[in-house]
Amino acid sequence: MAVSIKFFVKRRLANAALLLVTGVLCVLLWRTLEAALRPQALYSGFALLLLLLLLTAFNARKKLPFLPLLRASHWLQFHVYSGFLSVLLYGLHTEFRFPSGTLEISLSLLFAIVALSGFVGLYLSRSLPPLMARSGEPLTYEAIPKFEFRLRREVEDLVQTTEKSSGTSAVGDLYLQHLSAHFKPRSVWASLLGKPKKMLSRALENIDKVQRYTGEDEHEVLEKLRACVRQKHNLDIQKGSQFLLRGWLFVHIPFTYSLLITSFAHAWIALVYTPSR
């Protein structure tokens, strides 16, 4: 039976193959230049600078949506695979040595931050959307605090009404002792580091425990509480994920510009101080 390869897999394979071929060609060219006693560091430096400019152009493309400049998804593909290529070029350019001198160290550090944040960003962009899609209602980041507030109020109203109508404190105690922390609006960091999955299962377990010694009427309330607990879990996932998906760019973009400026300075110095042959 013929297996049909999915579009994204096909694209990934094709791009990876292209990257591999380009990488091999770069290494061969490097070796050839080296053998021919040509200034390979100068050539690789310029290639790297050009690549950096092209990589940065992706951001400029986003600001000019009206120009017929290919789709942003094509640009992203180019950006990702050229990013990988730039790591190889950087290695060749520095001959895989540890940097020395202030400028070289700063450059290498900046490059490492930009490249690493890029890889992290790529990983987050591919792994978090499916997580958010499965966790519940899609929400806009700005609206999340409003939903948190509303949900907490809803739950507290529910608990108070149940206490009044049933005359027992089982649900009230459950809320105060085990659930109130779950429904408290959390900072993004707490949402991320507070292990939301663990918090969810703990809250659900606590509800299950109370269910054993409550009556039919309260079971209905507990069911509602379970739904609210899941909603809060979704809010935490959405908040944390969307924060990360935005946050990595706050590292990647400013450091890219710093890298670009430092690279230009490095290129200028290299050109001025390279002995002419």
Next chain:
Amino acid sequence: MSTELTSPSIPQRWDSPFDSLLAPEIIALLLQDAPLPEELPDEAGRALQMLIRVKSAPALAGIDPTRFPQHLPLDGILLNDARLLTKDINEIIIREGDYGNSAFVILRGSVTLIADNLPAHLLGRGSRERKGFMAMVKGALRRKGDPETRVHHTERFEAGSDQGDAPSIFLQDVPRVLDGSRTHTIHAGEMFGEIAALGRCPRNATIISAEANTEILEIRWQGLRDLMSFAPEFKEHVEDRYRQFGLRPLLQGLDLIRRLDPAHVETLVQETRFERHGRFDWYGTYQKLLSASSAADRLRNEPMILMESDYINGLMIVRGGFVRVSHSHHGGEKTISYLGMGQTYGLTEILHNHAHPDQVIPAQHSLRAIGYVDILVIPTHLVEECIIPSMTPSEVAEHSRPLRTQRETNDLALTDHSSLDARDRLGPGMMDFLMDKRTINGSAAMLIDLDRCTRCDDCVRACASTHDGNPRFIRYGDHQEGVQVAQACLHCHDPICMIPCPTGAIHREDTGEVVINDSTCIGCSSCASNCPYDNIQMVEIRDEHGLPQFPSHHEQDGERLNLFSEGSLKRATKCDLCFDQKAGPACVRACPHDALQRFDMQDIDSIAQWLSR
């Protein structure tokens, strides 16, 4: 005769007569059972005269009033669902490409039908202009959320005082236009416009008044529908005209019929039956229906067109609207797919029965009307006589194959059209979701793959940049199985928003986009209230200093009106698919993660492919 009994709290059929100038008391007076008083108020006298003249117009003359039920008398229909228009020479009555839901009967004078396509500017539409480079750069530099600015805005149209809310638009440069065009004169007593009104398709010609003071009776679709139901002679008249002018080109556009010889085509034109199912105004109730009932209830509410296991008595061609295709499954009904305009059902069964007369099979699926459906039925014997002999063996095999497959596996769907196995390709949940939400109406629905969308909002920002800082969609909306239908205009196949627009400002471009012409939009919000998907926003427009703009016609009967009493000027805005951008829809091109795509919802293959990338 008596008027319909009305309860004050429940809106009734004739709560708002079409002719807003005819007071309900006058209508009630004219419709009362008792003889009319000698002295009639002027208004009633005029209305009575109108009734007499209208009923003697050839298009309506033969109608027998006794056939109408008591609660829906003929006079009641004519007084409540019709209005009298007086048109000046060269005034446009129907504009090619507009959607409308009225038919017209000429009472006095004549009109000219212009069959050729006329340039937009002659029709008062303004022409489609692509934005210049500098305008695009300027737009991109504006901040997201800047107020909607219209510089040197002028109101082109004012509500005509004598004809409710219909503004007057005149054809420009008439002698030259008429000189070079194919025209036809329609005389007093004749009817026009009913084909587009009943089929909810765009008008295919422009019609202007040929004389000054041409008197025309405009009948809205509710009235047309009732006339068709209770006056068989009127129905016959309408259908005859449709056969003459609308059916032939439509049939000849179908692959199976295009190749037939003229005699066979003529037979099909004469013998094709018309069927209408569902509510013409489905959009008024569907949201309520959606939230109120279960999926099974919703299904039961959809009118049955053909029941599974009924004998197939013809090839069904969908002329307008959407059809749900289902078959019985564990005591319930399982939706297989939907059919849209131009798609057919029944050929497979007919082919089978033709080849195996001793093993006749019934319909293998049930067909139900989703909203409103217009269907043509070519009787089975004519399919056998005219169509099957002209089919090539490979075509016969193609249409018969699903049946063989079904017999072999006893599971797969039996279909005429490849889209009938859509359920397998889209998944059952998705299929029902798209139908329930009526997303299937979209010709450019915005779907977002939530598994890939990083919520970066690059799409929204790109939309804002190409629309002077104001995005025309919201990245929010119903979702199912990881796919979101964003709150963006779907550019519907059945664009209900266009029906009530009094100036034709909201229109369909030749290339299919439903767009609003800002310079002819009068801000009445009819389109926004009619869009069942809430995809039109009314926005307050500002001048270049950021101040609200107010209507300029602030004098009435010589009296200066308070400038602010009518509220500030508003304009309807919505996604225009970036029709004025050289590069096409900015949202799709801006998404870096291949998460956003626009789809013609009839192209199930592409959607299925996209879902399983």
